[in-house]
Structure formats: structure tokens, C-alpha cells
Amino acid sequence: MKVKQILTGKEGENLFLLGNEAAVRGALEGGVGIASTYPGTPASEIGNVFSRIAKEAGIYFEFSSNEKVALEVSAAAAISGVRSFVAMKCVGLNVAADSFMSTIYEGVRGGMVIFVADDPSMYSSQNEQDDRLYARISGSPLLEPSNPQEVKDSMKFALELSEKFNIPVLVRTTTRVSHMRGVVELGKIERGKTKSTFEKNPRQFVVMPATAPKMRQELILKLRDIEEFANTWELNRIIDKGGDYGIITSGGSFNYVIDILDEYNIPAKVLKLTLSYPFPEKLVKDFLDSVKQVVIVEEVDPVMEKEVFIILGKYGIQKKVYGKLDGTFPRVFEYTPDIVRESLCKSFDLHLSQKESYKTDIPLPSRPPLLCPGCPHRATYYALKQAVNKLGIENPIYATDIGCYALAIAPPFEMADCNLSMGSSIGTGCGFARATDQKVIGFIGDSTFFHAGIPGLINAVHNKNKVMLVILDNRITAMTGGQPNPGMPFDGMGGTAPEISIEEVVKASGVGFIKTVDPFNLKRAEEAFTEALQYDGVAVVIAKHPCAAMITDRERRRKGIHITFDVNPDKCTRCMVCVKEFACPAICVAQDGSVHIDPLLCDGCGVCRQVCPEKAIEVRK
Amino acid sequence: MKNIYKIYLTGVGGQGIVRVSTIIGEAAMRKGLNVVMSELHGMAERGGIITTEVKIGDVSSAIIQDGNADLLFAMEPVEALRSLEKVGPNTSAIVNSAPIIPFTVSLGIDTYPEISQIITELQSKIKNLFVIDALELARKAGDTIVSNIVMLGAAAAIPGFPVEKELLLTSMKETFPASTIEVNYAAFESGYETVLSEISRR
Numbered sequence: 001m002k003v004k005q006i007l008t009g010k011e012g013e014n015l016f017l018l019g020n021e022a023a024v025r026g027a028l029e030g031g032v033g034i035a036s037t038y039p040g041t042p043a044s045e046i047g048n049v050f051s052r053i054a055k056e057a058g059i060y061f062e063f064s065s066n067e068k069v070a071l072e073v074s075a076a077a078a079i080s081g082v083r084s085f086v087a088m089k090c091v092g093l094n095v096a097a098d099s100f101m102s103t104i105y106e107g108v109r110g111g112m113v114i115f116v117a118d119d120p121s122m123y124s125s126q127n128e129q130d131d132r133l134y135a136r137i138s139g140s141p142l143l144e145p146s147n148p149q150e151v152k153d154s155m156k157f158a159l160e161l162s163e164k165f166n167i168p169v170l171v172r173t174t175t176r177v178s179h180m181r182g183v184v185e186l187g188k189i190e191r192g193k194t195k196s197t198f199e200k201n202p203r204q205f206v207v208m209p210a211t212a213p214k215m216r217q218e219l220i221l222k223l224r225d226i227e228e229f230a231n232t233w234e235l236n237r238i239i240d241k242g243g244d245y246g247i248i249t250s251g252g253s254f255n256y257v258i259d260i261l262d263e264y265n266i267p268a269k270v271l272k273l274t275l276s277y278p279f280p281e282k283l284v285k286d287f288l289d290s291v292k293q294v295v296i297v298e299e300v301d302p303v304m305e306k307e308v309f310i311i312l313g314k315y316g317i318q319k320k321v322y323g324k325l326d327g328t329f330p331r332v333f334e335y336t337p338d339i340v341r342e343s344l345c346k347s348f349d350l351h352l353s354q355k356e357s358y359k360t361d362i363p364l365p366s367r368p369p370l371l372c373p374g375c376p377h378r379a380t381y382y383a384l385k386q387a388v389n390k391l392g393i394e395n396p397i398y399a400t401d402i403g404c405y406a407l408a409i410a411p412p413f414e415m416a417d418c419n420l421s422m423g424s425s426i427g428t429g430c431g432f433a434r435a436t437d438q439k440v441i442g443f444i445g446d447s448t449f450f451h452a453g454i455p456g457l458i459n460a461v462h463n464k465n466k467v468m469l470v471i472l473d474n475r476i477t478a479m480t481g482g483q484p485n486p487g488m489p490f491d492g493m494g495g496t497a498p499e500i501s502i503e504e505v506v507k508a509s510g511v512g513f514i515k516t517v518d519p520f521n522l523k524r525a526e527e528a529f530t531e532a533l534q535y536d537g538v539a540v541v542i543a544k545h546p547c548a549a550m551i552t553d554r555e556r557r558r559k560g561i562h563i564t565f566d567v568n569p570d571k572c573t574r575c576m577v578c579v580k581e582f583a584c585p586a587i588c589v590a591q592d593g594s595v596h597i598d599p600l601l602c603d604g605c606g607v608c609r610q611v612c613p614e615k616a617i618e619v620r621k
Numbered sequence: 622m623k624n625i626y627k628i629y630l631t632g633v634g635g636q637g638i639v640r641v642s643t644i645i646g647e648a649a650m651r652k653g654l655n656v657v658m659s660e661l662h663g664m665a666e667r668g669g670i671i672t673t674e675v676k677i678g679d680v681s682s683a684i685i686q687d688g689n690a691d692l693l694f695a696m697e698p699v700e701a702l703r704s705l706e707k708v709g710p711n712t713s714a715i716v717n718s719a720p721i722i723p724f725t726v727s728l729g730i731d732t733y734p735e736i737s738q739i740i741t742e743l744q745s746k747i748k749n750l751f752v753i754d755a756l757e758l759a760r761k762a763g764d765t766i767v768s769n770i771v772m773l774g775a776a777a778a779i780p781g782f783p784v785e786k787e788l789l790l791t792s793m794k795e796t797f798p799a800s801t802i803e804v805n806y807a808a809f810e811s812g813y814e815t816v817l818s819e820i821s822r823r
Contacts, residue, residue: 001643001647001795001796002795002796014650016643016646016647016650016656016658018660123661146681147657147681175661176659176683176684179659179660179661180657180658180659180660180683181643181646181656181657181658181659181660181683182656182657182658182683183650183655183656252682254681255681255682255683256681256682256684258681258682259680259681259682336684336686337682337684337685337686338686338687341686354686354687354688355686355687355688355689355709355710355711356688356709356710357687357688357689357705357706357707357708357709358688358705358706358708358709358746359705359706360702360705360742362702362734362738362739362742363731363732363734364699364702364703364731364734365699365722365723365725365726365731365732365733366723366725366730366731367633367668367669367670367700367723367725368669368723368725369634369668369669370668370669370724372668411728411730412728579727579728580728583724583728585668585724585727587727588722588724588726588727589726589727589729600765
């Protein structure tokens with residue numbers, strides 16, 4: 001399949017789509033005119049697909065500088081009457097939360113979907129937060145699709161629901177739904193409005209103490225109406241396989257439940273909640289009345305389980321509930337079919353046979369993620385470490401941030417001491433500078449700097465917090481797969497765009513020491529770091545070199561040039577500096593102890609040549 | 622019990638696991654079968670482990686229960702061993718014998734087992750095991766990057782594989798640019814023929 005087919009695929013055609021790809025198709029079928037995102041896994045592919053097809057689809061799409069801005073762009077579109085779609089990862093909603101709360105109060109004129117992808121088991125996130133709780137804090141209706149077809153269909157439905165009740169709708173997936181592929185039958189693409197006229201109504205669209213109380217009252221009324229709707233909506237449905245066991249489930253967990261029931265022929269009634277907030281009290285109460293005992297299968301917090309207890313308490317019903325709170329299901333990490341099978345066995349006192357499986361006693365080498373061969377961050381860390389060591393700086397604090405460069409937590413660099421969230425390197429750096437007498441060195445990437453780094457930097461200068469900050473500008477948003485950011489000369493629709501200069505922003509923030517270096521020149525980089533580390537005040541070094549995975553390699557392949565390097569065995573003394581201190585994965589040690597460079601892995605950056613004290617690394621002939 | 626074919630694919634970032642899984646899925650869809658697949662992205666792309674799971678048949682979840690895979694498709698020998706929990710008495714396996722040595726071995730933190738030891742271990746657990754040097758076959762086909770397609774051809778020749786060769790070739794044609802389709806076809810054929818001749822020898 002080619003990405004374009006997500007747009008060009010005809011009504012009735014089947015495509016094998018990722019949940020995230022299906023979300024984009026669903027948005028187009030739902031007549032979305034404006035879409036925005038900040039890339040974050042497990043939601044990253046949404047922006048990737050939009051950026052490839054938005055122009056041809058005739059809609060507007062942007063990679064916003066952060067999730068809050070992305071949400072504001074889409075909120076304003078919906079307030080103006082243009083259907084909109086904003087996507088982000090679970091923790092992105094923390095960034096957007098301030099405006100998110102207000103937009104739920106204000107409501108919309110055109111439909112608005114806020115798509116969030118949670119990450120149980122934290123495959124690519126810093127926490128396991130359950131964004132279904134945000135529906136409850138804000139009062140936004142919540143949809144939980146289970147598979148790519150449902151993801152697509154729920155977009156159109158969410159947009160209609162949003163317009164009908166004049167409220168943005170939250171659609172929540174998990175990694176296993178966003179990154180699930182399945183057969184999706186396409187519907188018709190609706191050409192929605194891309195422009196409208198904003199009709200003024202400050203009582204609806206300006207939140208302040210004079211206006212918000214009325215909005216709050218209206219919100220409660222809306223939620224009552226939506227709950228009424230959820231009680232009878234056909235996609236909140238019961239799958240009756242007989243018996244008097246009850247199971248309430250939603251999202252990705254539903255898939256495990258239904259497969260286990262089918263495989264083992266277990267009689268049970270399953271209530272699948274797709275519109276799971278406002279929690280449909282009447283539907284759930286009737287369901288509880290119809291079963292002897294009930295199991296709640298949900299990821300990742302006991303959210304629906306607590307709602308069930310509220311209903312049982314409110315009506316004084318005695319019923320055994322199995323879930324997370326009684327320890328039947330694990331409290332942390334994502335579910336698997338094995339976990340659901342075993343937990344259902346515990347709940348219903350079943351004994352299901354399971355297949356024998358194997359394991360090996362041979363110790364296996366681990367395979368942690370690493371900075372790629374040719375990664376400019378490796379050169380940056382190497383050069384900085386040299387400077388720190390030569391200056392004899394003892395026990396510096398490395399305040400790092402969200403991005404590939406946090407992989408420097410691993411040996412041999414071990415230059416990641418604290419990280420809270422996007423942009424936190426500078427804010428925590430300010431705190432460390434005040435709370436300790438240790439040297440504080442911060443790391444932040446280009447996209448992360450634009451996202452949430454700038455206020456921290458201004459704070460550091462204004463409050464005279466002495467932080468040495470390294471901005472690792474690899475000319476892309478790398479960790480999420482290579483999306484553009486404001487520092488690049490093109491936008492999310494492939495057009496040209498003004499390139500925002502990090503150096504100018506830093507200068508305008510009042511930073512006293514600024515130097516931009518190419519880390520591939522180790523000597524120059526080390527000199528810059530040495531100077532910056534000795535500067536009395538806020539110092540910034542911008543280490544600027546394109547990401548190896550995104551730009552260098554692609555350009556090289558296009559031009560058909562690919563130089564690689566090798567170790568000259570006559571010169572190599574096996575000092576292991578290149579292996580143990582520079583640590584490029586392309587450099588490997590054979591069983592006889594000799595050092596080689598794997599030509600398949602070598603990116604040809606040549607930085608290892610500068611590292612080798614014996615000048616033993618040469619261009620491969 | 623419904624007829625569901627479950628494939629567990631594993632390898633290292635950059636080996637084309639997601640691509641080959643999608644080709645299988647699209648071929649199954651073209652045959653009119655239901656198919657679901659699970660894939661992981663993100664940090665694993667940086668030289669880490671990549672696994673995907675494909676289920677073909679009337680099923681909702683793409684995740685395979687322990688011991689339940691019908692086919693283990695391992696692009697790397699150590700990763701085959703790491704996936705043994707998905708392997709049970711009814712599992713067949715196609716394993717690429719070309720290792721990718723993790724950097725932890727160069728750093729001296731871990732050791733990489735002997736390939737012969739890995740294969741002996743796999744043989745002791747998996748009756749229907751096929752081991753091929755997909756890297757070498759890919760090189761002969763014209764480009765080491767097509768190892769995954771050599772493996773796909775090899776998998777397609779294993780009895781019970783639910784999607785016919787022609788459907789897989791059609792999927793490949795719709796996936797790859799015209800300029801690389803010949804080398805991909807050659808890679809597929811070499812894997813396919815290697816396993817067929819191995820089967821006729823047994």
C-alpha cells in the first residue's frame with residue numbers, strides 16, 4: 001500500500017491500515033477542514049500521513065510547535081465552524097491541558113476531535129497515565145475504539161456528536177490500537193469546510209470569572225444529555241454468549257476478551273463501551289442486574305471499575321466485582337491475551353488448558369536502543385565529556401530532556417541525570433543551579449527547544465540561574481520519525497516556511513554566551529564547550545548537525561555516494577578508545593580482540609577517525 | 622476451534638520486519654481473509670528489537686498467546702531464541718542464521734552465543750525448523766537489504782502458510798518502487814526455492 005491510498009482509496013474499498021492511518025482517513029470522511037498535531041509516539045504516524053496528503057485533500061494541516069498550540073489551532077477552527085482534528089500522545093494532553101479545559105467549557109460550532117494515544121507499558125513514554133481521566137476532569141465525552149475500523153468510524157461519529165452537543169470529543173486509543181493494523185472498509189470522503197466566518201459571542205468564547213460559571217452549568221447539562229444518548233447508543237453494545245457471567249470492557253482490552261471467550265467457548269455477556277464517558281449509568285445498571293458477577297477489563301487504571309462501584313453503591317446492589325482493585329487483574333502495564341485468560345479463570349473459577357511454551361537457558365545478549373551510527377549527538381557528548389574532564393569539573397549535573405539524546409543515559413556517556421518532561425532540562429537546570437553548588441549542564445533538542453524550552457531559558461537569564469545549555473540541533477524532530485519543526489525551512493504540508501533561528505531566539509532571550517558549532521569537528525566543539533563551561537552566567541552552545549537517520553543517509557543514497565571507514569590492523573593498538581569511549585555501534589570487536597567497522601552499519605561520518613589516537617581508522621578502499 | 626494462523630516476526634531495527642509483515646497482511650486481505658497485525662515503533666528503531674505479530678482468520682486481537690504461534694519468523698538467531706515463549710509444540714520456524722551482534726557485546730557487557738549452539742537449541746524445541754543464511758542469499762540476489770524478502774519467500778514455502786506465493790508477489794509489486802522489484806522478486810524466489818528443496822530432501 002502507498003500512503004496516498006489513504007486519500008485516494010474509494011468508498012467500499014478495503015485497505016490494510018494502521019490505527020493511526022485509519023484515524024486520518026476517518027477525519028477526511030468526517031469532513032475535517034483543519035488538522036494539527038505535535039508528533040509523539042504512539043500517535044506520530046497521524047501527522048506523517050496528514051503531511052503527505054493534506055495538500056491534495058484540500059485541507060489545512062500543521063505540525064504545531066507544541067500540543068497546546070496544536071489544540072488551540074484546532075479549537076479556534078471548530079469555534080469558527082470548521083471541523084477540526086488535533087492529535088497527540090498521552091502526555092501531550094498534559095501540555096495542552098490548560099486550553100483543553102477551557103475549550104470543553106466553551107464548546108464549538110464545527111465538530112472537534114481531540115485524539116490521544118495512551119501508552120500502557122510505556123514503550124515510548126515517560127509514564128503510564130490513563131487519559132480517560134482527563135475526560136472526567138474536563139467533562140469531555142470520550143470514545144474508545146478497539147481496532148482500526150472502529151478508529152476510522154469513530155472519527156466521523158465523534159465529529160457529529162461534537163456538533164450535536166456543541167462540545168469537543170476526546171478519542172482515546174492505546175499503543176496496541178494505534179499500532180494495530182487491520183482490514184478497514186473505506187467510506188466516502190466528505191469535503192468539509194476549510195474556511196468559515198467567526199461569529200462573535202464573547203459570552204461563549206471568552207472564559208473569565210464573569211462568563212465561566214454559566215459555561216460550567218451548561219457543561220453539566222450537556223453531559224446529562226450525552227449520558228442519556230450513551231445509554232441507548234448502538235455502539236455501546238452487549239454481546240451475549242449466554243450464561244450469567246458479565247464482562248464490561250472497552251478499547252484494546254475488548255479484543256482480548258472476545259478472542260478468549262471464543263477460543264474457550266466461555267458463556268458470558270460482554271458490555272462493550274465505545275462511548276465510555278459520560279458513563280452510561282442506566283445501561284450499566286441494567287447490565288449489572290442481568291448478571292451474577294461482573295469482571296471489568298480495562299487498561300490502564302481502574303476507571304470504569306470505580307464507576308461500577310459508584311452505581312452499585314448508589315443503588316445498594318450487592319455484586320462481586322473482579323478487576324484491578326481486588327487484585328484479579330494487574331495494576332500496572334498493558335494486558336495481553338495470556339493475562340486476560342488467566343484473570344478470567346480466576347474470576348469465574350475456570351480451568352482452561354493452555355499450550356506448552358518454551359524458554360532457553362542460554363544467556364542472551366541484551367539489545368538496548370542506541371544512538372545510531374553517524375549520530376551527531378554522539379560527537380557532541382564525546383566532545384563535551386572531554387571538555388568537562390580536562391577542566392576537572394567534578395560531579396556535574398546533566399539535566400536532560402525528551403529526545404534521542406536522552407539515550408546518553410547509557411554507558412559509556414552516562415550523561416543524563418534528571419528529566420521530567422518536554423523542556424524540563426532548563427527549568428530543572430535553574431533549580432539545580434540554586435539548590436546545589438555543582439556545575440549544571442542542560443541538554444535539549446531543536447524541536448524540544450521550540451516546544452517548551454524557550455520560557456525556561458528566559459527564566460534562567462532573568463533569574464540569573466547559571467546553567468550551561470547545549471542545544472542539540474539535528475535539524476529534525478528525530479525520535480518520532482523525522483517531522484519538521486519551526487527551525488526548518490519547510491512546513492507540515494511540504495511548502496516552504498520561514499526558518500526560525502535558534503541562535504537569534506537565544507540571543508533575544510538575553511543569553512550572554514552563545515556559540516554554534518558542528519559537533520563533527522570534535523576539536524572545535526570541545527573548544528566551544530570549554531569556553532562555555534567557564535562562562536559566569538547562562539551559556540548556550542548550539543551543536544548543529546543533521547540527524548544521520550533522516551538527512552545525511554537519504555541524501556547520500558540519492559547521490560549514490562557512500563564512503564565507509566575501516567580499521568587498519570597494522571596501526572591499531574587495540575586501545576579500545578573508539579569502542580569504549582566513543583561507542584559507535586558500527587565499530588565491533590571480533591572474537592580475537594581485533595577491532596573492525598561493519599560496512600553495513602557505518603554511516604561514513606568519519607568522527608571516529610578524530611577519536612583514534614593511532615590514526616588507524618581509514619577510508620575503506 | 623476456528624482456523625487462525627498466527628505468525629510471530631522478530632528481528633532488529635532496520636531489517637524490514639514491519640514491511641514484510643505488512644506485505645503478508647495485504648496479501649491475506651487480497652485473498653478475502655481477515656487479518657490483524659501488531660507493530661511497535663519508537664525507541665526500538667534505534668538498533669533495538671522489533672517484533673510484529675500477524676494473525677490471519679476470524680480473530681480480534683493481534684497479540685499471540687504464549688506457545689501459540691504457528692510460525693516463528695526470525696530475522697536474527699538470538700532473537701529467535703528470545704521469542705521461544707511464543708513457540709509451542711505446533712510451531713514451525715524460519716530463522717535467518719546471519720547474526721547482528723549487539724553493541725553490548727563489543728562493550729564486553731554481554732556475550733553472543735555460538736551460532737551452532739543457537740541452532741542446536743532451536744532444533745531441540747522446534748520440529749519443523751528451517752535455518753537459512755538470508756543475508757548471503759540476499760547478496761546473491763543483488764542487495765543485502767532484501768534479506769527480509771528472502772525470508773518471506775522461505776516462509777511462503779513452509780507447508781501451512783496461508784497465503785499463496787502469487788498473492789505475496791502482487792503485494793510486493795504494490796509496495797516497492799518499480800526500480801527495485803526485480804531484485805525483490807529474485808530474493809523471494811531464492812528463499813522459496815531453498816526451503817522447497819530442503820523439504821524435498823527431508
